[in-house]
Amino acid sequence: MTSVAIIGSGPCGLSMLRAFQQAQEKGSDTPNMVCYEKQSDWGGLWNYSWRTGTDQYGDSVHNSMYRYLWSNGPKECLEFADYSFDEHFSKPIPSFPPREVLYDYILGRAKKANLKKYIKFDTTVINVIFNGSKFEITSLNKKKNLISRENFDYLIVASGHFSVPFIPEYEGMNSFPGRILHSHDFRDAEEFRNKDVVVLGSSYSAEDVALQCYKYGAKSVTIGYRNNPMGFKWPKGMKEVHYLDKLEGNKAIFKDGHEQHVDALILCSGYLHHFPFLEDKLRLKTHNRLYPPGLYKGIILQNNHRIFYLGMQDQFHTFNMFDCQAWYARDVILGKIKIPDDTFVKKDINEWISKEEKLEDPIQMIDFQTEYTKDLYSASDYPKIDFELIRKHFKNWEHHKEEDIMTYRNKSFSSPVTGTKAPIHHTIWAEAMDDSMKTFLSTK
Numbered sequence: 192m193t194s195v196a197i198i199g200s201g202p203c204g205l206s207m208l209r210a211f212q213q214a215q216e217k218g219s220d221t222p223n224m225v226c227y228e229k230q231s232d233w234g235g236l237w238n239y240s241w242r243t244g245t246d247q248y249g250d251s252v253h254n255s256m257y258r259y260l261w262s263n264g265p266k267e268c269l270e271f272a273d274y275s276f277d278e279h280f281s282k283p284i285p286s287f288p289p290r291e292v293l294y295d296y297i298l299g300r301a302k303k304a305n306l307k308k309y310i311k312f313d314t315t316v317i318n319v320i321f322n323g324s325k326f327e328i329t330s331l332n333k334k335k336n337l338i339s340r341e342n343f344d345y346l347i348v349a350s351g352h353f354s355v356p357f358i359p360e361y362e363g364m365n366s367f368p369g370r371i372l373h374s375h376d377f378r379d380a381e382e383f384r385n386k387d388v389v390v391l392g393s394s395y396s397a398e399d400v401a402l403q404c405y406k407y408g409a410k411s412v413t414i415g416y417r418n419n420p421m422g423f424k425w426p427k428g429m430k431e432v433h434y435l436d437k438l439e440g441n442k443a444i445f446k447d448g449h450e451q452h453v454d455a456l457i458l459c460s461g462y463l464h465h466f467p468f469l470e471d472k473l474r475l476k477t478h479n480r481l482y483p484p485g486l487y488k489g490i491i492l493q494n495n496h497r498i499f500y501l502g503m504q505d506q507f508h509t510f511n512m513f514d515c516q517a518w519y520a521r522d523v524i525l526g527k528i529k530i531p532d533d534t535f536v537k538k539d540i541n542e543w544i545s546k547e548e549k550l551e552d553p554i555q556m557i558d559f560q561t562e563y564t565k566d567l568y569s570a571s572d573y574p575k576i577d578f579e580l581i582r583k584h585f586k587n588w589e590h591h592k593e594e595d596i597m598t599y600r601n602k603s604f605s606s607p608v609t610g611t612k613a614p615i616h617h618t619i620w621a622e623a624m625d626d627s628m629k630t631f632l633s634t635k
């Protein structure tokens with residue numbers, strides 16, 4: 192019988208398991224599946240941990256999420272087509288939930304589909320070799336300190352790419368008397384109450400970590416961008432300046448001559464696609480972009496059509512895009528979709544990449560990733576979902592952010608699956624200090 196190994200039980204790994212389980216429900220023969228998960232529980236990044244650095248076994252901590260993390264896009268844009276928010280919560284809920292609520296939703300589908308039985312928890316994949324016909328996987332059971340080897344016909348890499356931080360160095364860091372950390376290790380904005388905080392970066396982590404520090408009482412928040420500023424209308428007490436030049440004691444000196452007293456420096460400088468467990472010829476080599484090179488349909492390794500990477504793109508679309516990728520990968524493995532010859536594959540990849548390279552703004556990027564997702568969607572039996580509505584929602588969301596970065600999370604969107612319009616939350620985001628599911632779901 193065909194066998195499939197899946198590395199990771201985050202949203203992507205769970206999409207893969209659900210895709211096969213759905214085929215089973217419809218009467219298809221499905222392969223033997225083993226999903227390796229190095230954490231003790233499923234849900235990937237959504238499985239919050241207070242830990243930073245290494246876990247109790249010496250393995251690096253996967254979690255990059257933090258307390259008070261709220262969805263940064265409308266939940267409607269990531270809704271599963273086969274498992275609506277209405278089904279999970281039995282009532283309409285607001286559009287921007289905190290982490291715990293989305294975690295509960297992800298697990299709701301996984302539990303309904305009984306996916307846990309496929310997962311080996313506390314088991315880290317430490318080495319993968321392709322011997323010409325099989326993937327030889329070496330894994331470590333961390334609890335038992337036991338190494339095992341197993342062979343598979345197909346490999347799904349669903350290990351995520353927002354977990355291994357990219358950490359640049361600046362002059363003066365060694366003698367800086369305050370705290371320096373990467374957003375991967377940021378856990379609780381309360382730590383920075385009454386502090387002068389400098390945040391480096393100009394993407395989602397920089398935006399949200401800076402806003403969290405402001406919301407939870409930092410004295411000042413200064414964001415240093417490298418290439419382009421985010422350019423939002425920041426509230427009083429926050430500002431955006433050009434790139435850090437150096438630190439002199441507690442003073443941050445920026446390239447534009449700006450100087451700022453700093454107690455804590457938070458590097459929101461992004462993450463590495465890091466696959467130390469894969470032999471070189473199997474390894475995807477890319478930075479964070481919308482179309483990583485070398486992947487046909489954004490998932491299938493160009494040089495080995497039996498290895499699939501899920502969710503390796505920079506992401507506007509998330510859970511339902513991962514689903515479309517998983518459904519597509521499933522159908523390739525089941526022989527329902529044939530991969531064209533190498534010339535076509537190369538041409539197709541190059542076309543997507545050259546389109547990506549011409550993108551100029553977030554609106555065009557949203558269009559690009561929507562087209563990409565729809566292309567996969569049209570090739571499988573992923574259930575009905577309105578990607579045109581999702582495209583529209585993303586563009587409105589982008590405009591709401593430009594209008595006011597402090598209020599965009601108070602807006603309401605409609606479901607692309609059920610049509611339900613989300614209620615307005617009982618507390619505006621800027622004043623909602625408690626991120627628990629209980630408080631969020633209460634009607635107050």
Ligand SMILES: Cc1cc2nc3c(=O)[nH]c(=O)nc-3n(C[C@H](O)[C@H](O)[C@H](O)COP(=O)(O)OP(=O)(O)OC[C@H]3O[C@@H](n4cnc5c(N)ncnc54)[C@H](O)[C@@H]3O)c2cc1C
Nearest residue numbers: 199201202203229235236262263315316350351353502509
């Ligand atoms: C701070 C932060 C906030 C975010 N907020 C949002 C948001 O609001 N909305 C949104 O849609 N997306 C958000 N994201 C994007 C997020 O990447 C996706 O939502 C999603 O978690 C990606 O799923 P994944 O399965 O690809 O990866 P992950 O969630 O990272 O899961 C990967 C899994 O693989 C396991 N693993 C890794 N290596 C190994 C190994 N060698 N052996 C065994 N197991 C392994 C990990 O333990 C983990 O469980 C956020 C990301 C970050 C970093």
Ligand SMILES: NC(=O)c1ccc[n+]([C@@H]2O[C@H](COP(=O)([O-])OP(=O)(O)OC[C@H]3O[C@@H](n4cnc5c(N)ncnc54)[C@H](OP(=O)(O)O)[C@@H]3O)[C@@H](O)[C@H]2O)c1
Nearest residue numbers: 261262263359392393394395396399417418459460461479
């Ligand atoms: N739910 C939430 O609220 C929330 C919060 C945080 C993160 N997230 C998610 O987390 C994921 C990762 O986001 P991310 O912002 O961490 O990574 P990212 O989107 O890959 O952005 C990386 C940032 O690092 C900057 N950078 C790289 N090298 C640098 C250097 N040497 N000095 C200064 N800056 C440098 C880049 O600047 P340039 O642009 O100049 O290259 C870029 O702004 C996203 O999917 C996001 O949606 C969500």
